[in-house]
Amino acid sequence: MPQNPTIPSASLDPIRKDTFGFDEARHLLWRAGFGGTPKQILTLVEWGPEKSVDYLLDFHDEGNFPDPKANTFDGSIMREFTADERDAYFRAQRAQDENTLARFRREIQDRQRRDRVQVREMQKWWLTRMIETPHPLEEKMTLFWHGHFATSYRTIENSYHMYLQNQLFRAHAVGNFGELLFAIIRDPAMLRYLDNNLNIRGRPNENLARELMELFSLGVGNYKERDIKEGARALTGYTYDGNAFAYYPARHDDKSKSILGKSGNMDGDDFVRAILAKRVCSEFITKKLYRFFAGEIPNLRTPAGQVVKRVVMRLASTMREHRYEIKPVLRQLLLSQHFYDPNIVLSRIKSPVELVVGTIRGLGTPTRDLSALLDAMNLMGQYLLLPPSVKGWEGERTWINTSTLYVRSNVANYLVMGQAPIFDEPGDEVYDPMGLLENLKFGAQHDPEQVAHRLLKLALGSRIAPERQWVIKDFLEQKGKIEPDSVRQAVSLITAMPEYQVC
Numbered sequence: 001m002p003q004n005p006t007i008p009s010a011s012l013d014p015i016r017k018d019t020f021g022f023d024e025a026r027h028l029l030w031r032a033g034f035g036g037t038p039k040q041i042l043t044l045v046e047w048g049p050e051k052s053v054d055y056l057l058d059f060h061d062e063g064n065f066p067d068p069k070a071n072t073f074d075g076s077i078m079r080e081f082t083a084d085e086r087d088a089y090f091r092a093q094r095a096q097d098e099n100t101l102a103r104f105r106r107e108i109q110d111r112q113r114r115d116r117v118q119v120r121e122m123q124k125w126w127l128t129r130m131i132e133t134p135h136p137l138e139e140k141m142t143l144f145w146h147g148h149f150a151t152s153y154r155t156i157e158n159s160y161h162m163y164l165q166n167q168l169f170r171a172h173a174v175g176n177f178g179e180l181l182f183a184i185i186r187d188p189a190m191l192r193y194l195d196n197n198l199n200i201r202g203r204p205n206e207n208l209a210r211e212l213m214e215l216f217s218l219g220v221g222n223y224k225e226r227d228i229k230e231g232a233r234a235l236t237g238y239t240y241d242g243n244a245f246a247y248y249p250a251r252h253d254d255k256s257k258s259i260l261g262k263s264g265n266m267d268g269d270d271f272v273r274a275i276l277a278k279r280v281c282s283e284f285i286t287k288k289l290y291r292f293f294a295g296e297i298p299n300l301r302t303p304a305g306q307v308v309k310r311v312v313m314r315l316a317s318t319m320r321e322h323r324y325e326i327k328p329v330l331r332q333l334l335l336s337q338h339f340y341d342p343n344i345v346l347s348r349i350k351s352p353v354e355l356v357v358g359t360i361r362g363l364g365t366p367t368r369d370l371s372a373l374l375d376a377m378n379l380m381g382q383y384l385l386l387p388p389s390v391k392g393w394e395g396e397r398t399w400i401n402t403s404t405l406y407v408r409s410n411v412a413n414y415l416v417m418g419q420a421p422i423f424d425e426p427g428d429e430v431y432d433p434m435g436l437l438e439n440l441k442f443g444a445q446h447d448p449e450q451v452a453h454r455l456l457k458l459a460l461g462s463r464i465a466p467e468r469q470w471v472i473k474d475f476l477e478q479k480g481k482i483e484p485d486s487v488r489q490a491v492s493l494i495t496a497m498p499e500y501q502v503c
Contacts, residue, residue: 008343010307012314012336017048019340023462025052027345030503031293032056032334033136034354035362038439038458053334056137057174057327065134068167073122075160075243077115112157119159123384124370126166130357131367138173141326143353144292145169146384149184149216150392151193153385160243161189162385177285178276178324181217185268188240194390197239200251204232209271211390217275219284223260230257234271276324286316286329293330294339295347296396304343311338346461349399350503352380355408356415358503363459363491364436365415366429376411376422380404400501412495416488433487448476455490460499468497 015024025044029036033056036044044052081089092100130139146169153162165187172180184190185208191197199205209231213223237252238245257266260274275281290312291297297312298305315329322328333339350358356373359365367373377383381404382393400408410420418427436458437451452472456464472490479486494500 006343007304008307008341009337010310011338012311012332014335015049015337015340017050020049020052021045022457023345024049024340026458026461027340027503028052028056028334029136030354030358030362031339031348032330033140033361034130035358035503037362037364038436041458042439049335053331056334057331059135059138059173065132068163068170072125073118073160073163075163077111077118078158078160079242115157115159119153119162119385120371120374122159122163122166123374126384127353127357127370127374128367130353131360136361137330138170141173142166142169144289145172145180147292147387147392147395148288149190150387150390151189152387152389156189156192158189158192161192161240164243165189166385174327174330176324177319177326178272181212181272181275182269184216185212185235185238185272186245188243188245191238191240191245196235199232199236199238201233201236201253204229204236204253206232208232208235208238212271213275215391217281217284218278219280222278222280222284227259230259230266231271233257234259234266235268238268279320282319282324283313283316286319287312289326289329290315290333293333294344311336346463346499346502348503349396349501351393351395351399352377352382352404352408353384354503355380355501356411359412359415359495363416363433363495365431366418366427368415368418368427368429369423369425372414372423372425373411376407376414379407379422380411405501408501409496412500413492416492416495430484431488432484433491434484436491437482437487446482448482449473451476451482451487452490455487455494459491459494460497461503463499465499468494468499 022041022045025041026036028044028049029041032053047055088100089104091097092104126139130136130143133139146166149165149169151162151165153159156162168180168183168187172183185196191208194207194211195205196208199208206228210228212231213227214220233253233255234257237248237250239248239251240246252267254265256264259266259271260278262270262274262277264270266274287297290308297308300306300309315333318332319325319329338344356377360367374384381399387393407422410422414420414423414427416431416433418429418431437454449469452469453464456468456472460468472493475490475493476482476486479489
């Protein structure tokens with residue numbers, strides 16, 4: 001009996017190599033990265049699923065793509081005043097020396113201005129990495145952790161701390177979730193964002209303790225208010241000094257605490273251990289990974305919801321078996337028959353980052369102006385290093401509304417054609433799409449019907465409505481010749497189609 005087409009496969013068995021074709025490789029590159037060129041897709045088809053997934057997960061050293069360095073950005077812009085500077089400031093206050101006080105204010109304002117310039121350069125730097133990296137899953141996971149442990153520059157106003165956090169996420173991209181949780185309670189950006197620098201003995205601040213359980217590891221309903229209060233006490237004294245974590249024993253509450261069923265003179269590490277001991281922690285983070293890579297979790301009262309629940313629970317079991325290692329979980333998911341089920345493929349709305357980076361990487365368009373792209377991403381609802389709240393970006397259907405759809409269509413047209421109404425300056429580099437046809441490896445490069453089919457298959461995926469192919473075929477026939485200008489315009493028409501918004 002054939003399977004109900006609305007219910008995805010529950011199988012986590014690996015997909016067979018003989019069923020891993022162009023569509024499956026394209027799907028893998030979109031979900032585990034930001035799309036791929038025809039050449040990259042066909043390479044994965046030749047390799048087969050296991051070699052392809054392992055290549056994406058292992059971050060092979062290409063030898064030509066630099067890792068971030070400590071001196072990539074200036075870590076001293078927002079440095080604290082030295083002891084001598086503080087003394088001078090307080091003397092000026094007591095003496096009501098307005099000239100000296102004004103000089104200090106100008107210096108602070110100048111630092112803030114320079115820091116805002118630097119965070120913009122960081123946004124460009126990270127966007128460039130996502131566009132150019134030979135390790136797309138590394139940057140995709142860095143983006144995942146940025147949304148999971150959401151921290152905004154707007155609150156902390158220290159660009160270098162955001163940079164350090166970005167490096168932290170990259171270092172733990174597919175590593176151990178437990179180790180990342182231990183690291184996040186020592187991260188200067190997170191400590192400042194959730195006010196743990198104000199968390200001291202006798203006056204505990206509960207922000208970090210609450211979000212550590214609610215949003216980062218367990219989820220609502222899996223802890224009590226008492227656990228928050230006791231967790232806050234465990235985190236007293238955890239702060240930062242300059243650009244590094246600092247622990248001040250004198251500020252730490254060293255009395256006995258009881259958190260999530262564990263008791264004793266617990267500190268932040270003990271708090272994290274208590275969290276990791278909870279079975280629900282593996283289920284919570286696995287669910288977040290599933291939503292990011294596979295798709296939304298249907299209503300659990302439906303048959304489809306029950307299937308997805310079983311899949312997530314089995315992935316969570318894999319996470320527990322491997323002591324919170326992320327790589328085995330992703331390998332199991334990305335190789336599974338479930339992941340390539342028609343109900344999963346082309347079911348996710350591209351985030352603004354995926355839309356922009358995927359258009360450049362997959363269609364081979366010029367990068368054009370990074371500042372313009374960042375501004376467009378902001379208008380579409382995803383501004384790198386400035387998530388809207390500690391909950392991060394909600395994603396999926398929230399990406400689409402009347403305002404964002406207009407920008408989404410125009411940003412794709414800008415990348416392809418070099419111009420669009422929302423961009424002040426046209427791009428000066430002409431996009432030549434003919435390489436796409438050459439790399440798609442088919443013989444009828446001058447047949448409008450075949451060209452239309454291949455371009456649509458690359459840009460939209462396997463489920464192409466017949467009317468879409470008629471539109472592009474008729475357009476190319478009217479142009480009369482398959483040449484860069486006509487193909488470029490055809491690609492622009494394709495990116496304006498609603499189907500281009502999903503992956």
